[in-house]
């Protein structure tokens with residue numbers, strides 16, 4: 001259905017994230033992957049969705065020229081907890097600290113998507129509330145050493161072991177937590 005509607009466009013997913021690539025496949029549309037490396041640095045005064053909006057836009061700016069029918073999709077996810085953004089952990093200690101701070105608490109996961117054509121751009125975002133049970137040090141160490149979540153914001157993947165055993169409530173889109181609010185992207189692509 002969406003595939004037919006988009007047949008005159010070239011959808012470019014600028015993401016190295018295997019989850020985002022899989023979600024777009026599951027949306028059943030044709031797309032190409034073109035990744036460019038971007039330093040994910042943002043002004044310190046930004047908060048919450050302002051950060052992910054900024055970074056989704058920054059990732060899109062790495063593409064200086066778009067053709068008439070190109071649609072460029074870029075995205076960014078952070079964990080927003082106690083007025084601080086948790087991105088990807090720097091190292092093991094950082095990952096341990098992140099999971100300890102998320103333990104027994106509720107945090108926000110925010111993902112922004114930029115949808116850019118040659119002459120237009122729309123940046124949308126979605127927020128999901130995620131609650132962890134109290135995690136033991138043993139659980140945290142086991143998860144980090146086994147799953148090495150260094151490519152994941154907040155040092156966890158909801159789709160992995162820690163998500164099964166540790167998350168006792170979510171409010172909002174699951175897919176947003178895993179990196180792409182597909183339902184919102186679908187609505188935007190339908191409007192192209």
Ligand SMILES: Cc1cn([C@H]2C[C@H](O)[C@@H](COP(=O)(O)OP(=O)(O)OP(=O)(O)O)O2)c(=O)[nH]c1=O
Pocket residue numbers: 014015016017019020035040059075076077078079088109151152153154156157158159177178179
């Ligand atoms: C919280 C959480 C994050 N994540 C992932 C989603 C994102 O891929 C990653 C956050 O990093 P991002 O910087 O948003 O994205 P990325 O560097 O992986 O990919 P891109 O090339 O598009 O810039 O964390 C999960 O997979 N599961 C989760 O539960």
